[in-house]
Amino acid sequence: MAYVLFISESKLKDSTAINLNVDPQILLPYVLQAQRIYIEPKIGTDLYEKLEAEITAGSLAGAYKTLVDEYIGDCLPSWAFHMCIPYLRFKTENGNIYSKTSETGTALSTEEAQHLREEVRNNAEYFTERMIKYITNNISSFPEYNT
Numbered sequence: 001m002a003y004v005l006f007i008s009e010s011k012l013k014d015s016t017a018i019n020l021n022v023d024p025q026i027l028l029p030y031v032l033q034a035q036r037i038y039i040e041p042k043i044g045t046d047l048y049e050k051l052e053a054e055i056t057a058g059s060l061a062g063a064y065k066t067l068v069d070e071y072i073g074d075c076l077p078s079w080a081f082h083m084c085i086p087y088l089r090f091k092t093e094n095g096n097i098y099s100k101t102s103e104t105g106t107a108l109s110t111e112e113a114q115h116l117r118e119e120v121r122n123n124a125e126y127f128t129e130r131m132i133k134y135i136t137n138n139i140s141s142f143p144e145y146n147t
Helices: 009-014 024-043 045-057 062-087 110-137
Strands: 090-093 096-099
Touching: 009 024, 009 062, 024 045, 024 062, 024 110, 045 062, 062 110
Parallel strands: none
Antiparallel strands: 090 096
């Protein structure tokens, strides 16, 4: 079953410190997880499903388009990045998990990675609050939010 993502790969990479050459197959599952874990509970299942349906139909417009493009599009990249930070260093193949190394850089320590993750989370929380304020300030445009 295909799933609907509220942001594109380019939006994710343009909005975060994720390098452009990171394989989207590694990243996009974290976008879906972040949508389900951080976006759906904040906007409610009915509004979440409405947005999925509109995106799938190619009919996203008006306040719904503004919500997705300008508000979810601001918080979801940070949530997805937050979700994938612990896993970017590892690769699973044939039942084994490998730690990748870089020829041009030094891997972050656990403490540094945790600090980065906290900073990303702070950004995500800020933009999530902005999203909620937009919805509640325009509640008549989002009847699904109250259900």
